[in-house]
Amino acid sequence: MAKHIMSLTVNGDTREFAVDDRDTLLDVIRNQMALTGTKSGCNTGSCGICTINNAAGEAVLSCLTPALEWDGESVTTIEGLEADGQLDAIQQAFVEFGAVQCGFCTPGVIMSAKALLNKYPQPTEAQINEGMAGVLCRCTGHIKVKEAIRNDFRLRINKGAESGSGR
Amino acid sequence: MLLPEHTLLKPVSLDQCLIMLRDLTAGGGERLEKAQLIAGGTDVIFNMRLKFFQPEHLVSVRRVPELQRIEELDDGGLRIGAACRLVDLADDPRIQSRFPAFKQALDAVASAQVRNMGTLGGNVCLETRCWFTNNSEEWRQGRQGCFKTDCEHCHVIPSSTHCHAINNADTPPALMALDAMLTVQSARGSREVPIAEFYRPDGMDHMDLQPDELLTHITVPATRDRNLFMKYTPRKGMDFSLGAIAVRCGGQGERAENIRIVLGSISSAPIVLVEPARVIEADGLGDASIEQAIEQMRDELGEVTNLYGRATYKKQIAKTLVRRALVKIRERV
Numbered sequence: 197m198a199k200h201i202m203s204l205t206v207n208g209d210t211r212e213f214a215v216d217d218r219d220t221l222l223d224v225i226r227n228q229m230a231l232t233g234t235k236s237g238c239n240t241g242s243c244g245i246c247t248i249n250n251a252a253g254e255a256v257l258s259c260l261t262p263a264l265e266w267d268g269e270s271v272t273t274i275e276g277l278e279a280d281g282q283l284d285a286i287q288q289a290f291v292e293f294g295a296v297q298c299g300f301c302t303p304g305v306i307m308s309a310k311a312l313l314n315k316y317p318q319p320t321e322a323q324i325n326e327g328m329a330g331v332l333c334r335c336t337g338h339i340k341v342k343e344a345i346r347n348d349f350r351l352r353i354n355k356g357a358e359s360g361s362g363r
Numbered sequence: 364m365l366l367p368e369h370t371l372l373k374p375v376s377l378d379q380c381l382i383m384l385r386d387l388t389a390g391g392g393e394r395l396e397k398a399q400l401i402a403g404g405t406d407v408i409f410n411m412r413l414k415f416f417q418p419e420h421l422v423s424v425r426r427v428p429e430l431q432r433i434e435e436l437d438d439g440g441l442r443i444g445a446a447c448r449l450v451d452l453a454d455d456p457r458i459q460s461r462f463p464a465f466k467q468a469l470d471a472v473a474s475a476q477v478r479n480m481g482t483l484g485g486n487v488c489l490e491t492r493c494w495f496t497n498n499s500e501e502w503r504q505g506r507q508g509c510f511k512t513d514c515e516h517c518h519v520i521p522s523s524t525h526c527h528a529i530n531n532a533d534t535p536p537a538l539m540a541l542d543a544m545l546t547v548q549s550a551r552g553s554r555e556v557p558i559a560e561f562y563r564p565d566g567m568d569h570m571d572l573q574p575d576e577l578l579t580h581i582t583v584p585a586t587r588d589r590n591l592f593m594k595y596t597p598r599k600g601m602d603f604s605l606g607a608i609a610v611r612c613g614g615q616g617e618r619a620e621n622i623r624i625v626l627g628s629i630s631s632a633p634i635v636l637v638e639p640a641r642v643i644e645a646d647g648l649g650d651a652s653i654e655q656a657i658e659q660m661r662d663e664l665g666e667v668t669n670l671y672g673r674a675t676y677k678k679q680i681a682k683t684l685v686r687r688a689l690v691k692i693r694e695r696v
Contacts, residue, residue: 197368217421218366220408240409242601244476254450254479260408261480262401264371265423311475329600330474 202267206231207276215263222246223256225273233274233303234258244331247303247311248273255311256328262279272301277310285352286310289344292351297335305331309345366408367417370637373402377429377548380422385550387420388574398422400488400577402446403480404472406610410490414500415511427547430484430579439585444586445484445578450475452483462583464590464609468537471594474601484578487535487545491528491566491631492603493519510567519668527668528566529628531603535562536627537592538581539635540609547572548581553579562632564665569631579693588613588621589695593688594628595680604628605672606680617647617693624688626681629664636660639685648693656689657682 199214204221204261206229213228225231225248239259246259249272258271266285277284283291286309296302305328312327319327324345328338374380387398399418401407402425410416426429430446433455441457452458453469472478472486495503495518496511508514510526517523530614535558543558558581561571590611596602607627613620622643623635639656646652666679667674 217369218372220366241473241477244474247476250479255476256479257405257476260404262371262404262408262421262423265375265401265404265425307475313481326470326600327475330476330600336688347483360564 200264202264203345204266204268205270207272208270213263216265217262219263220259221248221261221263221266221271224263225258225271231273231275234307235303236299236346237301237304242332243304244308245301245302246299247304247307247331249307249311249314253311253314255327259317272307272310274307277306284310285347286313286344288350289348290341293340293344293347295340296345297333301331301333301335305341309341312345313348320344332336366411367414369411369418369421371421371423373423373426375426375428377427377579379440379490380424380427380626381548381550381575383422384575384577387422395574397574400424402482402485403448403477406485406489413496413498415490415496424484424577428686436585441584442580442582443483444580445487446482449483449486453478461585462537462541462590464537464540464611465534465583467592468533468594468607468609471533471592471604471607482535486532487538487561487581488570488572488578489530489532491530491569493526493528493566493668495519496528506610510525519670520666523666526566526631527666527670528569528631529603529668529670530562530569530631530633531628533592533594533604533607533627535625536607536609536625536633537590538583539625539633540590540592540611540621540623541583541586542611544582544584545578546582547576548579549573551575551620558641559635563644564630564632586611589692591688591692593684593691595684603671606677606684608684610692611686611694612643612648612690617649619643619648619693624685626664626684629667629677629681632664634661634665636685638663643689648689653686653689657685660685 197216203212211220217297235245237243241260247255250256250259251270308331316323398420400422401423424446430444432444436443455566459466519527540560545556588611592609594604594607596604609625612622622640626634644657667677
């Protein structure tokens with residue numbers, strides 16, 4: 197099939213790609229940018245493992261998005277969360293609370309949590325449940341994930357105080 | 364798992380989109396064969412992965428500005444472009460305050476991810492589903508085909524002569540209770556269809572929509588009536604419902620005027636309950652009257668299938684939803 201040239205900004209890095217009509221955003225991120233942090237799970241939108249953030253910081257499913265539809269747009273993947281070698285507060289919270297078992301779903305879970313916290317910086321219990329309903333962890337459960345999300349706020353405050361950035 | 368081969372087209376205006384649809388579907392052929400519309404992609408790409416949709420062309424409406432707007436009508440109603448995202452509608456304070464049933468239905472759709480991508484037009488036109496079709500092509504090949512895969516057979520009701528896949532969408536029952544009007548356009552012209560007449564009880568051909576037509580707007584008229592939406596799912600998030608209900612009701616307390624009760628996820632089309640509504644209008648929303656209304660609904664469910672639960676269980680869910688919704692709506696002022 198004919199290839200088309202498209203441009204995409206992933207984690208601030210703008211590049212041009214030759215893509216097929218059949219390629220999804222997930223295919224471009226993993227196969228062309230070699231950013232394999234974003235995983236391919238069910239490929240049908242049920243598991244949420246391929247979750248990335250769009251330019252507005254909302255969670256979207258890269259497996260259900262034709263790449264050409266996003267020509268010229270900008271996305272953030274799990275690799276784009278850390279800045280200057282420092283983990284993002286939500287990543288730090290996942291480490292601190294051990295919110296990982298096998299780790300396969302973790303990129304999708306963290307990107308969903310990040311989008312949740314972008315919308316609700318101090319989410320209620322109901323908002324956490326609602327915001328995280330779209331991702332499935334098949335090893336363990338979601339209790340530690342929720343603990344990490346609840347404590348992200350505390351870590352952000354501490355981090356802001358340390359660096360003076362007030363992020 | 365590559366998608367079936369297709370070409371993605373990106374019209375930038377409504378006129379261009381309608382002409383594209385006309386030209387692509389000019390040679391006739393089955394629905395979806397030549398051109399499939401795509402907005403958020405959460406239903407279309409899903410169905411392409413499972414090889415139900417294998418269109419030659421995907422026509423994207425993401426860049427059609429006419430479909431992205433919400434217009435405020437003089438009387439307080441809203442005319443909503445079909446490509447407005449579910450999340451933007453759910454966050455719209457006008458919908459939250461004026462149409463609680465609509466807001467509750469929007470919030471009930473799948474997950475945050477899906478609502479961030481999916482559109483209202485896509486939810487209204489959601490493809491029907493059943494336990495057989497909800498599997499990969501490889502899985503399905505182990506069994507006889509079905510109406511949706513070019514075979515004269517239904518796995519849900521084996522003796523049936525048509526497809527029984529279910530309309531699982533959340534917003535249609537709410538929009539039906541609110542008397543929404545759909546605007547359907549094609550290069551041939553524009554027509555208005557009350558949403559209650561848009562659906563048909565056939566899983567294969569469940570919408571009154573020609574291959575060259577596009578659902579462009581959903582108009583929700585102003586109402587002062589109480590209204591609500593509820594759905595029953597095994598998990599609170601993600602799942603398609605085993606039953607959903609939307610009710611709109613004038614009057615206050617137990618007094619009910621102009622009541623509309625709509626059940627979703629029971630058949631290939633949402634079901635408007637006629638006799639139960641008549642009972643409630645005559646006798647009010649008292650406990651005894653509600654029980655009598657529930658007795659009256661039995662004949663109106665049609666052929667209830669064993670989809671995602673035994674038919675007897677689903678009938679019970681339908682009854683329970685009607686009871687819960689009517690009790691709840693009488694508490695609303």
